[in-house]
Amino acid sequence: MKNPPILTVKNLSVxxxxxxxxxxxxxxxxxxxxxxxxxxxxxxxxSGKTTLLRILAGLLKPTSGQVDFIHNQQPKIGMVFQQAHLxxxxxxxxxxxxxxxxxxxxxxxxRIKAQEMVELVGLNGFEDSWxxxxxxxxxxxxxxxxxxxxxxxxxxLDEPFASLDAITRERMWVELSRIWQVKQKTIxxxxxxxxESLFLADDVxxxxxxxxxxxxxxxxxxxxPRNDDIRYTPHFGKLARKLRGAIE
Amino acid sequence: MKISFSRWLGLFSIIIGILGWGLIVRLSGLPRxxxxxxxxxxxxxxxxxxxxxxxxxxxxxxxxxxxxxxxxVTLATVLGYMLAKSHSLEKILSPYLVASQxxxxxxxxxxxxxxxxxxxISKVVICALIVFFPVLVNTVVGVRxxxxxxxxxMNSLRASRWQVMTKLExxxxxxxxxxxxxxxxxxxVIGAIVGELVDAxxxxxxxxxxxxxxxxxxxxxxxVIMLVALALSLYGIVTLLEKRFLKWQNK
Numbered sequence: 001m002k003n004p005p006i007l008t009v010k011n012l013s014v015x016x017x018x019x020x021x022x023x024x025x026x027x028x029x030x031x032x033x034x035x036x037x038x039x040x041x042x043x044x045x046x047s048g049k050t051t052l053l054r055i056l057a058g059l060l061k062p063t064s065g066q067v068d069f070i071h072n073q074q075p076k077i078g079m080v081f082q083q084a085h086l087x088x089x090x091x092x093x094x095x096x097x098x099x100x101x102x103x104x105x106x107x108x109x110x111r112i113k114a115q116e117m118v119e120l121v122g123l124n125g126f127e128d129s130w131x132x133x134x135x136x137x138x139x140x141x142x143x144x145x146x147x148x149x150x151x152x153x154x155x156x157l158d159e160p161f162a163s164l165d166a167i168t169r170e171r172m173w174v175e176l177s178r179i180w181q182v183k184q185k186t187i188x189x190x191x192x193x194x195x196e197s198l199f200l201a202d203d204v205x206x207x208x209x210x211x212x213x214x215x216x217x218x219x220x221x222x223x224x225p226r227n228d229d230i231r232y233t234p235h236f237g238k239l240a241r242k243l244r245g246a247i248e
Numbered sequence: 249m250k251i252s253f254s255r256w257l258g259l260f261s262i263i264i265g266i267l268g269w270g271l272i273v274r275l276s277g278l279p280r281x282x283x284x285x286x287x288x289x290x291x292x293x294x295x296x297x298x299x300x301x302x303x304x305x306x307x308x309x310x311x312x313x314x315x316x317x318x319x320x321v322t323l324a325t326v327l328g329y330m331l332a333k334s335h336s337l338e339k340i341l342s343p344y345l346v347a348s349q350x351x352x353x354x355x356x357x358x359x360x361x362x363x364x365x366x367x368x369i370s371k372v373v374i375c376a377l378i379v380f381f382p383v384l385v386n387t388v389v390g391v392r393x394x395x396x397x398x399x400x401x402m403n404s405l406r407a408s409r410w411q412v413m414t415k416l417e418x419x420x421x422x423x424x425x426x427x428x429x430x431x432x433x434x435x436x437v438i439g440a441i442v443g444e445l446v447d448a449x450x451x452x453x454x455x456x457x458x459x460x461x462x463x464x465x466x467x468x469x470x471x472v473i474m475l476v477a478l479a480l481s482l483y484g485i486v487t488l489l490e491k492r493f494l495k496w497q498n499k
Contacts, residue, residue: 057404079404085397089419089496101415102407130496150405 004070005032006186007056007154012065013211014051024211025051029065031205031214033154033188038180040197041190043207044247049190052212053079053156056188069153078147078185080160084139086131092142093118093127099150117145120179137168144176148183157189161196170228173199177226194243198236199226206246216246281463292466293473301455306474308451312368312440313478316375321432324380325425328387329417338388345384353378354442361446371443371451378439379432386428390421423497426490433482437475452478 012029015022025048033039043049054060055067057077069075078099086095097114105113118127121141131139140160147155160176161169177200180187191197197204198220206216218239222230230236266286273285280288296302331338357374364370394417402412444453452471459467 054400057400058406059400059403074406077404077406079401081397081401083397085395085401087398087416087419089422089494091496098415099405102402102405102411132496132498156404 003035005034006070007033007075008066008068009056010066010068012052012055012062012067014048014055014060015063026062027211027213029212029214033186035186036184037203038187038201039189039203039205040201041188041205041207042192042194042197042243042247043190043212044192044209046210047207048210048212049192049207050158052207053158053188053190056154057156075153076150078150078152078155080140080143080147080155080157082159082162084131084136084143086139086142086146088131091128091130092123092134095131095142096145096149098146103150113149114145117149120148120182121145121175135168136164137172140164140172141175144179148179148185153186155185155187157187157191159191160189162191162193169196174227176200177224181225194240194247195231197243198222198239199231204243206243209248216243218243281465284466284469288466289469289473292464293470296467296470302470302474305450305452305455305471306478308368309440309444309453309475310478312371312375312443312451313436313482315368315372316439317379317433317436317482319372320376320379320436321383321429323376324383324428324432325387328384329391329413331384332388332391345381348377349381353439357442357446361443366447366449370446371440371448374443375436375439378435378442382431382435383425383428386424386431387421390424390428391417393424394420419493422493426486426493429489430483430486433486434479437479437482441475 009032010030012026013024014026015024017023029052031039041049041052051060055062057079058074087098090098093111093114096117097110100110100113115127118124121144123138123141123145126134126138131142134142140163143160161172164172173196180200189197189200201220204218204220205214206218207213208215220239222233222236222239270286273283276283284292293302327341331341353374360374361370364373398416398420399412402416407415440451441453441456444451445457448454452474455471456468459465459471
């Protein structure tokens, strides 16, 4: 028996006004997310993936349709972007504890929690480093720690590993998988990488070219915890081929 | 070793300069009221220090500069922030702002002295006016240059407007803001002196003018040296601020 959904999206459409009748970014998107789900939206560039996340984050209003969170409350959001988007004037530690500062938590308590996050993402010893001193992978770990520290209801990942090199990216998949298992968060991720979506998600929703519509939903019934080897199993290959076929 | 050597290099250069100056005075045989020797200036400096006049006039000018900077920088950053946030406000005000820059402050200084009297207020206003524009422009540029993605990040965390300002906009625009302050600090010395030269009963500009009238050229030199010292200290303070606030930047 599954838990009731914490997020229900119904008939969501987004049109950006422009000179010729408006740009249709998303059309008639409906889906449900249950607690602790890891859902992935897979689609080519220009399929409105980022627009969808921006709506879920409350950064953008939909043109029509509904986005309802459980009990009609505003969820706490943690967001990870394509680039880490750290504040260069803050140390690693201070970047990570920013969300707690915004919530008004007192400094010493915030530092203790931030230290826990530093350990979770494996950045021990870099607490006082400046963002410019970090590699891309390390910066993105800081981004993930910052998105998790305030215990968000919903974690939104916008192609979080797109700017990393292939080897670092695959390492981060394993990391994220592990963190997700520890933290038991509800995650919605968008990506254009089939491997990434299969490696990480429970559920993959394929979006079409603009205007983005849900074309296919694939349940990823691969066992967890997943490791590198899983990508070379026949079942992984079968699912990947199915997803590939659905992407134009 | 290398660091200490290059530090001495600056001092060495100053000594050479003073020696060269002394040599020119001696070789040219110019009268003292045209070009005083370094020793003349030195004794004049000691004398004006001893009778307290130099420190008094320096403190007056310093007060004018400090107040002028304070007023100018405060108004410029507040207005600059508002301009950066509102394009319509920028459209409304920009003709006045550009026009005010087309008129050199030096040209309206006499007018300001007539209006505001020959006391300290007219100098503070001139000072503030001259500081205002570079700080304003840099504030606008700095605030507009805040990466949009960081706004998204703050908004996704439901940050209040006040938090966005204090935790994002102010620190993000600090480098450009301090660059503006650096220009403003140097200009503020010019502002105070221009005001004092027009009409004043005290201050380094007044000292300059008195020295000029009385052919006390050594006094003029002393006043100029004090002005340079003032400008350098202000510059030094801004550099310290940069060290304090921008230590995250790659040096």
